[in-house]
Amino acid sequence: MDTTTNTAISKVTDRYVYIEDVDMRFVTKKGVFEALKDINLSIKQGEFISLIGHSGCGKSTLLNLIAGLLEPSEGHLFCAGREIAAPGPERAVVFQNHSLLPWLTCAENVQLAVERVFGSESSVQQQLRTVAALELVGLSHAMDKRPNEISGGMKQRVGIARALAMEPKVLLLDEPFGALDALTRAGLQDELMKIMAKSGATAVMVTHDVDEAVLLSDRIVMMTNGPSAGIGEILDVNLARPRARLALAEDKDYNHLRSEVLRFLYERHAKKVA
Amino acid sequence: MSAISLEKESLKSIKQVASHEDATSNVIAANDESAQLEIDSSAAKIKAAKKKKMSIAVNHRNNKTYAFFKVVLPPMFGILLFLGIWTLISHQNPVLPGPVSTWKSAVELFAHPFYINTMDDQGIGWNILASLKRVALGFGLAALVGIPLGFMIGRYEFMSRMCAPVIGLLRPVSPLAWLPLGLLVLKAAGPAAIWVIFVSSIWPMVINTAVGVSKVPEDYMNVAKVLNLSEWKIITKISFPYVMPYMMTGVRLSIGIAWLVIVAAEMLNGGAGIGFWLWDEYNASNYEHIIIAIFVVGIIGLVLEQTLIAIAKRFSYE
Numbered sequence: 001m002d003t004t005t006n007t008a009i010s011k012v013t014d015r016y017v018y019i020e021d022v023d024m025r026f027v028t029k030k031g032v033f034e035a036l037k038d039i040n041l042s043i044k045q046g047e048f049i050s051l052i053g054h055s056g057c058g059k060s061t062l063l064n065l066i067a068g069l070l071e072p073s074e075g076h077l078f079c080a081g082r083e084i085a086a087p088g089p090e091r092a093v094v095f096q097n098h099s100l101l102p103w104l105t106c107a108e109n110v111q112l113a114v115e116r117v118f119g120s121e122s123s124v125q126q127q128l129r130t131v132a133a134l135e136l137v138g139l140s141h142a143m144d145k146r147p148n149e150i151s152g153g154m155k156q157r158v159g160i161a162r163a164l165a166m167e168p169k170v171l172l173l174d175e176p177f178g179a180l181d182a183l184t185r186a187g188l189q190d191e192l193m194k195i196m197a198k199s200g201a202t203a204v205m206v207t208h209d210v211d212e213a214v215l216l217s218d219r220i221v222m223m224t225n226g227p228s229a230g231i232g233e234i235l236d237v238n239l240a241r242p243r244a245r246l247a248l249a250e251d252k253d254y255n256h257l258r259s260e261v262l263r264f265l266y267e268r269h270a271k272k273v274a
Numbered sequence: 275m276s277a278i279s280l281e282k283e284s285l286k287s288i289k290q291v292a293s294h295e296d297a298t299s300n301v302i303a304a305n306d307e308s309a310q311l312e313i314d315s316s317a318a319k320i321k322a323a324k325k326k327k328m329s330i331a332v333n334h335r336n337n338k339t340y341a342f343f344k345v346v347l348p349p350m351f352g353i354l355l356f357l358g359i360w361t362l363i364s365h366q367n368p369v370l371p372g373p374v375s376t377w378k379s380a381v382e383l384f385a386h387p388f389y390i391n392t393m394d395d396q397g398i399g400w401n402i403l404a405s406l407k408r409v410a411l412g413f414g415l416a417a418l419v420g421i422p423l424g425f426m427i428g429r430y431e432f433m434s435r436m437c438a439p440v441i442g443l444l445r446p447v448s449p450l451a452w453l454p455l456g457l458l459v460l461k462a463a464g465p466a467a468i469w470v471i472f473v474s475s476i477w478p479m480v481i482n483t484a485v486g487v488s489k490v491p492e493d494y495m496n497v498a499k500v501l502n503l504s505e506w507k508i509i510t511k512i513s514f515p516y517v518m519p520y521m522m523t524g525v526r527l528s529i530g531i532a533w534l535v536i537v538a539a540e541m542l543n544g545g546a547g548i549g550f551w552l553w554d555e556y557n558a559s560n561y562e563h564i565i566i567a568i569f570v571v572g573i574i575g576l577v578l579e580q581t582l583i584a585i586a587k588r589f590s591y592e
Contacts, residue, residue: 091500092500093496
């Protein structure tokens with residue numbers, strides 16, 4: 001009896017996000033386009049997964065499928081043992097272009113998420129949550145600013161705060177730092193690592209930055225080129241946490257992992273330059 | 275007013291909004307820059323920044339004299355030229371009052387704008403107010419119906435496809451073509467004029483609102499989906515603020531049309547109003563008053579337009 005419940009629980013935590021035989025096809029003007037084929041992946045609770053691949057390989061599509069923004073043509077996706085049918089606040093998304101509403105202040109943008117998820121709480125409690133989320137990303141001073149009054153890095157941090165404020169089970173990040181300069185990006189990566197260690201949430205991140213993938217992930221899912229893209233290889237990143245950027249730069253394992261990813265991307269699945 | 279020129283007008287105003295946004299973002303970029311400069315603590319950098327600011331100030335002063343020649347002078351020249359041509363024509367053709375006699379007559383007229391002798395003999399102030407009231411009623415009703423309709427058309431493709439043929443058919447109809455129908459059904463001149471304004475000024479609001487709603491970026495709608503926002507929240511927090519500038523453009527075009535139509539409708543209808551007054555003064559051979567009426571209509575139209583542009587600027591968020 002005990003053992004069966006234990007295995008059932010470990011099954012749910014081992015397959016916290018579970019993708020089963022997923023195909024994704026789009027109907028376009030030129031006909032049917034198959035973006036993803038035979039995707040199978042299970043993600044453990046608390047794990048940080050990166051999806052990496054050349055542009056157009058469908059990694060964002062896969063993320064949108066987990067988010068529930070798209071429905072798969074074939075197969076099923078599950079989160080915490082339940083099938084993903086629609087988007088929901090338990091799977092918060094940090095969008096590539098931050099997607100803050102420009103007519104709301106930073107605090108109001110976060111508030112929008114808070115009041116939806118914690119609507120039953122008092123307004124004071126909700127405000128505290130908003131403040132706490134912005135504090136977490138170091139933006140309590142910019143609460144009353146509008147998105148166009150702050151820098152790109154700050155906007156992305158508000159986007160992260162908005163996602164975290166919902167206390168999601170899974171955090172989905174779609175090239176969260178892609179539009180930022182290298183220094184800002186590094187700073188935010190470090191912050192994200194700390195936040196993820198603190199919250200213990202499961203995360204799936206789409207990236208095309210090899211260093212970012214190795215630095216942040218527990219596993220790197222490397223995708224083959226589209227159309228009909230699939231999972232080419234999954235790389236375990238067994239680097240101890242907390243990880244320090246500078247120390248890792250000279251670490252043998254780190255550099256080995258890095259070159260593994262590079263080899264996959266540029267030797268075995270090099271993108272033909274058309 | 276043809277459909278094509280309307281479309282051009284609406285394009286132009288969208289461009290105006292866009293260029294306004296560009297300008298503000300430039301200002302913001304400039305602010306960012308100066309903020310960045312302030313953060314740098316090295317003395318040399320501060321010096322350089324001060325120099326830069328000074329040179330900007332100098333340029334600014336030069337710009338002022340330059341602006342006088344470039345911005346103030348040409349319109350003044352245009353007005354003088356207009357008055358000159360007018361004088362010339364009125365000399366050739368004595369029936370047409372010249373600027374001087376029109377001015378004198380206007381001073382007399384506006385000395386007592388609010389008197390009432392009979393229903394058909396009222397001060398110009400009352401006539402203007404009567405016209406504005408009609409426009410406000412007709413336009414207000416059009417906004418009340420047109421804006422929600424535009425929202426629905428923009429939000430639901432079914433509605434869009436459903437309404438497209440009817441709107442396409444009715445929009446190009448000349449405003450005065452609706453007057454007999456109004457008289458027939460409403461059986462009174464006043465409501466018929468309001469009906470004409472309603473039916474001819476509703477389209478820009480419907481169309482601009484619908485275009486705005488259908489252009490709400492996919493990203494914002496994805497945010498709404500992920501946050502699982504209610505339809506009400508989507509409208510109040512996302513669609514409405516985003517659509518506001520489009521809607522204001524529609525409102526501006528609609529008011530313009532309403533004001534264009536009022537004069538013609540009142541001429542045919544009688545009663546009080548600036549259009550009726552114009553026609554009445556023509557029949558009474560007060561030719562100066564015809565020209566005054568034209569100027570009054572023009573100036574009020576200009577004021578309405580500028581007011582709405584000012585309001586629209588307040589609602590643009592970029």
